[in-house]
Every structure is written in structure tokens, then in C-alpha cells.
Amino acid sequence: MRQAGAACNRPTTSEAAPRGFAILGANVRARRAVIAISLGRAVMAALIDTSPVHLVEHGASLTVVGVTISLDIAGMYAFSPVFGIAAGKLGNRTVLLADQGALAMALLSAALGRPAMLR
Template sequence: MTFRLLCGQPPSGLWPGPNLFEPGEAFGRLLQLPSLTGAFAFTVIAQLLAALVYIIGLRSAPLAALSRAGAGAGRPASGFAILGGNAKARFAVTAVALSHGIMVALMSMTPVHLHDHGASLAVVGITISLHVAGMFALSPVFGWLSDRTGRVPVLLAGQGMLLASLVLAWLAPHAMVTPSLILLGLGWSASIVSGSALLTDTLTAGERPAVQGVSDLIMNLTGAACGALAGPVLAVIGFPGLATAVIPLVAVIVVWTALRALPARSA
């Protein structure tokens, strides 16, 4: 069993563009790099350029301004302390983190699954490209819907799309991989956008920087854990089994959402 199957693929934020895999292989051979690593040279260049844009272009300092505005109010509470006293914020952070973990678990093993069944790097690249398009292309729409219809309905719609993706991967792991990955991206987008908006709604301006940092930390740790565990799960029970193993994470979000609604209905 290969190392990447056991340990998973890199977190989604560190992936080179999926359609750069084949050009990356050619570039990697020129540099005598190991197989499947050449495309990450493009990622390094892109990250350096992004850092340069950040250093040169970001002249406003919103966090510094917020800190000055809060001067004299005492030492601000830590993000974890704020979450400890805010049930709505804990729900939003959990929904965002688990939605991200669901996405990473299935997405990270899809290239391995496709490759093991004879798909070329080009096919893998196109599949992941469509998944990434699902993740980001409609994010403004999900933001608009969150404002128009409410955060929770969009969050539940996102969970519905994630569940549909997992069911497709379970029932048709070969024929329906691409539709499954598109739905996975769309469900992630709806869930992350609405969950992040819900988190912002529960916090004051002074609380947001600390709690957002904690939320990002928990989200990325959850994604890393799910990506790492997905490899051994795939090795033992296959791609359909991996999809079914992740379904309980959707159930946690849906059940918690329903439980949060009970007091409001009885009031």
C-alpha cells in the first residue's frame, strides 16, 4: 500500500491546481523531483507571489484598528473562552469544522480511487477541477441566500448536498464520481458560507478576530484529521465504505440543528 493511500493527500489549501498535475510532472522531471511533486513547485511560486501582494497591497490594518478601539477595555478574552460561553458560536464552529472534514475526507481519496481504477492524471485533474468549481463558483449565491432566507436553511441545504454526494459515492463509486465531487463542493460551499455568517452573527466586533482564529484552527485540524484517517479507511473498506463512514458527521450537524430549533418551537 502506498504512502499517500495510508496518509492521505495534502489539505485542500495546499494543492496545486489539479490541471497542473501533468505539466507539473514534466517540470518535475526537468528538476529531477520525485513523481507527482513537480506541480507543487508551481504552488510555491504562487504562495510567494501571494505573500508579496499581501505585504505590498494590504495597507489597511483592521485588526490593529480594532485593538486600538478596544484599548482600555482590559485584556480581551481568548477565542476558546468566548466559545465556552456562547452556545450559538460553538454550534457554528462545529458545523463549519465538520463540513470541512466531510469534504476533505472524500475529496482527498478521490484521486487515489480514480488512479487505482485506471484513470489518467488528466481525468483526475478534470474531476478535481469540477469539484473546486463547485466549492467556489456559487459562494456569492450562497451568501445572498444566507442573507435572504437565513443562515440555518442554507446550512441544511448544504448538508443535504453533502449527504447526496456521499450516497452517490457509496452507491455508484465509479460511474458517479464526478457528480458526487461536484455536489461535495457545492455542499461544502453552502455550509461554510452560511456557517461562517452564523458565527459572525453571534459575536461582537471585539470578539470576532479571536474566535475566527480559533474557528479556522479547529476547521483545519478537523480537515487534517479526516484527510489522514481517510487513507486507512479507504485501504480497509474501499471508497464506498469511506463515503458511508463519513455520513454520521452530516447526521451530527442535522440533529444538532434540530435540537437547537426545539426551544424556539415550544416558546
């Protein structure tokens, strides 16, 4: 039988693992992950915030704008479990890089898109 308090695999206060934001200072991988995800979300937010303006300027109807925004929001929620499963099977780094590649393609299509494509 184990004695009470004997070797319970808990770190002592001097060995306690960092918590909260201290993890980012202590763990390079955690810091890189937070930076990559934050930058990705910033790009996504910039694209979705400016999309209605550009769509209307290029001649899209309000119906097209509404459908575009609705599909974006629905896609974020609908595909969240898919990307979670993919991250578990393929690895976090692979899925994160694929996400950043998709965001780069979205930026390029936004920058290089032609008005005739929206009618």
C-alpha cells in the same frame, strides 16, 4: 451636547463581551455553527482527498480526475458568494442544513457508485 466619556454604549471591563474562543464557551449557537461547519469541511476534505484514488481504481482517466478536482476547487470559489447571499436571504441554518444534505448525498454517491458510471 454629549459630555466626553458619557454613555458611549461601550461595555465596561466587567461587562466586556467574550472574545476569541471564549465566544464558543459563552454562546451555544456559535458553538453549534463551528461544529457543523468543521464537520462539513472534514467530510468535504475526506471526499476530495480520496476521490482521485477511487476514480482511477474504477477506470477513470487522469483527464477525468483532473477535471473533477478542478471543478471542485472552482466550485468552492465560484459559488461562495452565491451561498453567502443565500444565507443572508434564507437564513444561516437553512443554508447550513442544505450544505450538509448535499455532503450526505456526495457520501452516498461515493459509497454506492458503480465503475461503469465513470467510463
